[in-house]
Amino acid sequence: AKPLGYYDNEVDLPGLFYKIRHAISSKRSPFDAIRTGDIADSDIITRLAAGQDPRTGKQLVRVSGDQAGTGRSSRRRKVVGYDLQISAPKSVSVLYALGSPHLRSAIQSAHGRAFMRVLRYIEQEGLIITRTGARSHRHDSASEMVASLYTHILSRDLDPQLHTHGVLLNLCVRPDGKIGAIDNHRLKQYGGAIAALYRCELAAILGAELGLEAVRDERNFKLPIVPDAITRLFSKRRIAIEAAAEAAGFDTAADRKRAQKLSNATRAAKKKGLSLSALTGDWVRQAREAGFDPVSALAEIETRLARDQRNQPAAPSPTIDTQALLDRVFSHKALHTWPQVLRVIAEELQVSASADAALAAAESVRSALVAVDRTMEGDAIYTSEGLIRAEHDLLRMAQAGRGSWHGVAPRLVETVLARETFLSAEQRDAIAHALNDDAMVAIEGPPGAGKSIMTAALHDVAK
Numbered sequence: 001a002k003p004l005g006y007y008d009n010e011v012d013l014p015g016l017f018y019k020i021r022h023a024i025s026s027k028r029s030p031f032d033a034i035r036t037g038d039i040a041d042s043d044i045i046t047r048l049a050a051g052q053d054p055r056t057g058k059q060l061v062r063v064s065g066d067q068a069g070t071g072r073s074s075r076r077r078k079v080v081g082y083d084l085q086i087s088a089p090k091s092v093s094v095l096y097a098l099g100s101p102h103l104r105s106a107i108q109s110a111h112g113r114a115f116m117r118v119l120r121y122i123e124q125e126g127l128i129i130t131r132t133g134a135r136s137h138r139h140d141s142a143s144e145m146v147a148s149l150y151t152h153i154l155s156r157d158l159d160p161q162l163h164t165h166g167v168l169l170n171l172c173v174r175p176d177g178k179i180g181a182i183d184n185h186r187l188k189q190y191g192g193a194i195a196a197l198y199r200c201e202l203a204a205i206l207g208a209e210l211g212l213e214a215v216r217d218e219r220n221f222k223l224p225i226v227p228d229a230i231t232r233l234f235s236k237r238r239i240a241i242e243a244a245a246e247a248a249g250f251d252t253a254a255d256r257k258r259a260q261k262l263s264n265a266t267r268a269a270k271k272k273g274l275s276l277s278a279l280t281g282d283w284v285r286q287a288r289e290a291g292f293d294p295v296s297a298l299a300e301i302e303t304r305l306a307r308d309q310r311n312q313p314a315a316p317s318p319t320i321d322t323q324a325l326l327d328r329v330f331s332h333k334a335l336h337t338w339p340q341v342l343r344v345i346a347e348e349l350q351v352s353a354s355a356d357a358a359l360a361a362a363e364s365v366r367s368a369l370v371a372v373d374r375t376m377e378g379d380a381i382y383t384s385e386g387l388i389r390a391e392h393d394l395l396r397m398a399q400a401g402r403g404s405w406h407g408v409a410p411r412l413v414e415t416v417l418a419r420e421t422f423l424s425a426e427q428r429d430a431i432a433h434a435l436n437d438d439a440m441v442a443i444e445g446p447p448g449a450g451k452s453i454m455t456a457a458l459h460d461v462a463k
Contacts (some may be wrong), residue, residue, distance in 0.1 A: 015150045018119060018166070022126040023143040027177040030054060031146050039150040046171045048146065049080040060171065060179040073383030080186040081170045084147075086115055086198050087163035089217070091226040092206070093236050096153065097160030097283045098294035102305050107211060108162070112151065113200035115164045117355050118194050120149070127187050130172050139377075142172035142182055154274075157236040157393045160283060189379075190339045190353065198345030204354035211304055214351040221351050225301070230292045234283070319362045324367055330384050335372070337379050407437040408462065416461045427454040431433045434458055 017038040019031060030053045034044065044054040051061040088096075088111050096107040114399070115167050122128065126141025154160040172182045186195075196219075203214040203221055214221045222231065245258075288292055329336060329344045345365065346358045353361065369382040386407045413435055417428050427450055435458070445451045 013151045015148045017041075017044075018116075018147045018149055019144070020128065020142075020147060020168075021144050022123055022124045022128070022141045023175065027173075029059060029144055029173050030171075030179065031144055031173070034146055039254060040150075045169070046149060048171050051078075051171060061181065075461050079170050079181070081189070082168045082182070084166035084168060084187065084194075085163060086118070086166075086195055087161060088202065090161070090235055090238075091223040091231050092202070093153070093160040093162040094226050094231055095212075095298070096162050097234070098287055099282070099298055100302055100305075100441060103298070103302060106305060107206075108151070110202055110205040110209065111162055111164070113205060114198050115166070117148070117201045117290065118198045120185065121197060121355070121359070122190075122194065125190075128168065128172070129183045129186045129192055130174050131183055132174060132176075132180065136185075139183070139186070140175050142180075143175050144173035145169065154275075154279070155237045157240070158274075158279065158282075159234040159236050163236075186349055186376075190342070192343035193346055196343050196350055197352045197358060200346055200353055200358045201355040203351050204357075210301060212301070216351055219347050225297070227292060230260050230287055230290060233286060233290050238371075272436070292463070298301060322364050322368060325361060325365050326384050326386070329365070333384055333401065334387050334415050335381050336383075337375060337381055338366075341369065341382060358450075375382055408435040413461060417457075420457050420460075423454070424450065425455055427457070428455050431458045431461055 016035060017034050017040055019034055019036050033055050045058055047054045050059075052059055087093075088107075092107065092111070096104050099107065128137045128142045128145060130141055130142045132138045146169050148169065150165045150167070151163070152165070153160060153162050161250075167186070168182060168187075170181050172180060174180050199221055206223070207214060208211040212223055212225065214223055221230075284294055325345055325348065326350050329341055334341075342359075342362050345362045346355075349358045349361060366382065370378040370385055370388060372383050373381040374390075375381060410432065413432050417423065417431065420428075423431075430445075431454060434441050435441060443451070445454075
């Protein structure tokens with residue numbers, strides 16, 4: 001096999017094939033000769049990228065050029081594949097960078113197994129789809145396809161960043177045995193849930209095998225053994241993106257799509273000629289200059305590894321409070337699709353439950369959801385019985401209070417708002433709208449728009 005690297009440097013690991021099978025077919029498959037764990041051979045990848053049989057080179061699908069023999073050239077560019085990238089939390093990457101080779105091996109193994117766990121979830125749930133039927137309107141789960149997995153340890157600023165790219169090659173076996181292309185739409189819908197399930201599994205492995213405590217860090221988790229100052233020291237890429245976003249006038253947490261575009265636009269080229277030993281020496285030097293000595297700070301965990309005290313019994317599955325999980329799911333948003341519900345639950349449980357336990361908890365909540373609508377793709381949109389009751393109670397209160405509400409005089413509203421200098425023009429308009437003579441008003445705003453601040457100011461104005 002001739003390995004094909006994701007990047008051309010001496011630090012990244014060679015790619016490995018992973019065969020995804022959602023359903024087993026009795027028909028011969030062009031992927032029969034490929035096995036999970038095989039080195040990602042350059043000839044095989046080149047053929048798959050061209051829509052060819054990986055063994056014989058026979059053309060399996062038309063990828064560009066002549067449109068069905070009409071002589072007209074297609075303007076649609078061939079998509080070679082889709083990249084599923086999952087990164088370890090920064091503190092895990094820093095621990096990997098500053099640890100001994102033995103500790104690095106253990107952390108890399110934990111990361112790899114957590115990544116493989118979510119790949120199995122994708123496989124079992126059939127989240128990679130293929131379009132069939134008239135005008136490709138029908139969606140079916142792809143029965144079989146191949147991914148090439150590449151594990152890297154660096155960010156573009158040469159900071160430690162343990163992450164894996166799962167390149168899903170754009171060729172699959174359809175349920176009817178025919179060959180076709182894949183569609184990553186469903187996979188993108190589940191992107192947040194998949195990443196959260198990965199973190200559930202990673203934290204569970206690190207806790208059971210290395211005794212490492214993980215604590216919630218907003219939507220992520222962190223390892224307290226690595227001080228926040230050291231984590232930030234090795235987050236140069238993130239700091240640069242946040243600074244560029246601030247200069248552009250937006251918050252990366254509130255506008256993730258725009259943040260991703262900014263990340264792509266400011267991305268530097270990958271550096272070549274690197275060596276792990278030189279990088280390690282530089283990372284240790286930076287940490288010590290910042291007051292963190294890896295040898296003494298990580299002595300306990302290194303001793304545990306040396307005594308081979310891993311493979312301890314996994315922590316028992318957490319007791320699931322279904323109502324508490326429901327309240328968490330709908331604490332900031334009244335309507336969710338199932339992938340969104342799963343993401344919130346996995347994020348909530350990521351430091352206390354494995355991926356299996358988080359999935360079981362999500363299933364325990366599913367029966368308590370109420371389907372109230374559907375997306376354009378036909379997926380159910382859910383809310384909770386508690387929110388429905390709250391809306392009914394609000395309507396009854398509004399009906400009972402007919403004739404008893406009088407708006408606040410516009411001049412008084414303007415006088416009070418003049419003192420609230422921190423409010424935006426939109427927030428001021430919303431407050432004035434809320435205090436008119438209508439018995440009930442509705443105010444909507446996207447996440448991060450400042451609804452909580454506006455509501456607090458509204459209360460002060462109305463007093």
